Amino acid sequence: MCGIVGCILKDNDEDVAPILFDCISKLEYRGYDSIGLATYDGNIHVKKDKGKIDEVNQKLDLPNMPGDFGIAHVRWATHGDPSKLNSHPQLDEENTIAVVHNGIIENNTKIKADLIAEGHTFKSDTDTEVIPHLIQKFMDEGFDLEHAVRKTIEILEGAYAIAAISSREPDKIVATRKDSPLIIGLGEDGYYLASDSPAILKYAKDIIYPEKGEIIILDKSGVVVHDEFDNPINKEVDTINWTPEMAEKEGYDHFMIKEINEQATAVRNTLTQRDNIQKIIDDLDDVSRVCFVACGTSYHASLTGKYLLESLAGIPTDVILASEFKYSAKTLKEDTLVIFISQSGETADSLKALDVANQTSKTLGIVNVAGSSITRRAQYVIQTQAGPEIGVAATKTYVSQLTAIYMFSALMAENEELLDELDKVPDFIDEVLMDVESIKSMSKRYNYAKDFFYLGRGYVYPTALEGALKLKEISYIHGEGYAAGELKHGPLALIDEGIPVVIVIPPGESHKKTMSNLEEVKSRGAHILAFGADNDYELKNKSEDVFCINSEVSEIISPLVYIVPLQLLSYYVTIGKGFDPDKPRNLAKCVTVE
Numbered sequence: 001m002c003g004i005v006g007c008i009l010k011d012n013d014e015d016v017a018p019i020l021f022d023c024i025s026k027l028e029y030r031g032y033d034s035i036g037l038a039t040y041d042g043n044i045h046v047k048k049d050k051g052k053i054d055e056v057n058q059k060l061d062l063p064n065m066p067g068d069f070g071i072a073h074v075r076w077a078t079h080g081d082p083s084k085l086n087s088h089p090q091l092d093e094e095n096t097i098a099v100v101h102n103g104i105i106e107n108n109t110k111i112k113a114d115l116i117a118e119g120h121t122f123k124s125d126t127d128t129e130v131i132p133h134l135i136q137k138f139m140d141e142g143f144d145l146e147h148a149v150r151k152t153i154e155i156l157e158g159a160y161a162i163a164a165i166s167s168r169e170p171d172k173i174v175a176t177r178k179d180s181p182l183i184i185g186l187g188e189d190g191y192y193l194a195s196d197s198p199a200i201l202k203y204a205k206d207i208i209y210p211e212k213g214e215i216i217i218l219d220k221s222g223v224v225v226h227d228e229f230d231n232p233i234n235k236e237v238d239t240i241n242w243t244p245e246m247a248e249k250e251g252y253d254h255f256m257i258k259e260i261n262e263q264a265t266a267v268r269n270t271l272t273q274r275d276n277i278q279k280i281i282d283d284l285d286d287v288s289r290v291c292f293v294a295c296g297t298s299y300h301a302s303l304t305g306k307y308l309l310e311s312l313a314g315i316p317t318d319v320i321l322a323s324e325f326k327y328s329a330k331t332l333k334e335d336t337l338v339i340f341i342s343q344s345g346e347t348a349d350s351l352k353a354l355d356v357a358n359q360t361s362k363t364l365g366i367v368n369v370a371g372s373s374i375t376r377r378a379q380y381v382i383q384t385q386a387g388p389e390i391g392v393a394a395t396k397t398y399v400s401q402l403t404a405i406y407m408f409s410a411l412m413a414e415n416e417e418l419l420d421e422l423d424k425v426p427d428f429i430d431e432v433l434m435d436v437e438s439i440k441s442m443s444k445r446y447n448y449a450k451d452f453f454y455l456g457r458g459y460v461y462p463t464a465l466e467g468a469l470k471l472k473e474i475s476y477i478h479g480e481g482y483a484a485g486e487l488k489h490g491p492l493a494l495i496d497e498g499i500p501v502v503i504v505i506p507p508g509e510s511h512k513k514t515m516s517n518l519e520e521v522k523s524r525g526a527h528i529l530a531f532g533a534d535n536d537y538e539l540k541n542k543s544e545d546v547f548c549i550n551s552e553v554s555e556i557i558s559p560l561v562y563i564v565p566l567q568l569l570s571y572y573v574t575i576g577k578g579f580d581p582d583k584p585r586n587l588a589k590c591v592t593v594e
């Protein structure tokens, strides 16, 4: 989704544009189709266009703009095609106010009609353009920039993080938010705002997290925050412990492969959360039911949670897609624990569901981004320790979520044996990563494929779903994940000569039945890519391609390890097809609209 940044430098003689350009480039991972900057040095200067950052920069020389404060934007089109006119910053009629916005203004059609009736003329198809026009209207009525923004948000419906500058009242940036992420950074050389911390890690470590309806004024002397009733307030300042290097590629070709390689560390670091998780469990008291709520990859991690909590702790557990929550979760009670899984902590569907769940039940967020909205709204929080994840396809955050869910389930069930087994997972992951060449050559044999099936049973059924999601989101190959036993109830009709079928088959209770499912597809011409134990000779005999995993990886912990070769397979198939795995088309890292 869109990303915004802003910066005002303390030093009048330094130009802000190179810093704005650097910061906004760090938000490329959020998914975008256009980029734009606005700076001020007596007049508002704007450079913007549709296209990739590098392309637009070659054309417009974005860091070369005068002025010591400004705002910038990467746009992910919602209202109006990607185009120069629809790119942000959006301006008022007189080019005296520039605004960047992340979110959607739901009542923009009505506002626009009212403003047109009052004589305003609009240039773009965006919902955002109403914002500078409203600010203009209120400044014309005599309000200062801060109060014009306040009056404006009284009218807006929807989600927004907004930053505005005005030549009528220079040397300040006014920002506000509702349901879209926004952080404020206090740096040595200036003050910053951004949609996400990787944008400003290099410049500011001390962070303020604004709440809905607060107005933030950044000027050369500091940052002032007013609450929704216009009272000045003191905000807590948190320090980010992520380093700028963590958000760099550090020699890898892509963030995705770097992040896949960081998974053993991510698991190790997340395992350090044991005491915190135990404290939460002690405090929770009586929980008679658990309900996981999540989207995408986080939903797949949640499905594993259901298997664990029900089989280990005997707690009835549901898993609900966040976007379906309001239609489906009708029986939440006081003793229901609703667990929100999210790497970003800003997913709009999950946040909406969290607000509902907070009214009846206990809520717990398992989140990777510190200070994100879910961490501030959930009653309890487990922080996964994956570090910043830049690739759009979730990898290390997924295994970190799983790690937290495993620890939570094992501690709920007082299962020390499983906790001990978890300690071995980082080494098992590293063993898989050492055999990357096998996956590389396997991937080359399947570049032709238009469809893949992924089958798993029991604990690795969610692994099959996640493997298929990884493939489709970055390689654009159709991949379907199924519970292995479900295939004969319909999808088997699609199995044809040569179709690749990925079988996830760890040793254990499910092995025998999955082997029968392998036979079913093989006898209909499927080409088998199996992921199983290194001592599984039957599997080796029956499959065209086998990737071997240490046979000591037990069935229960297999989701933490077996996903790694599937991520690698998606990555190398994508590279073979010449696509960029870090920035898949149409997708955004952080989905801040419903």
Ligand code: M6R
Residues within 6 Å of the ligand: 295, 296, 297, 298, 299, 341, 342, 343, 344, 345, 346, 347, 350, 392, 393, 394, 395, 473, 587, 588, 589, 590, 591
């Ligand atoms: O930030 P979240 O974990 O809440 O995001 C949920 C999904 O949008 C996310 O997992 C998405 O499916 C990723 N593209 C998966 O790789």
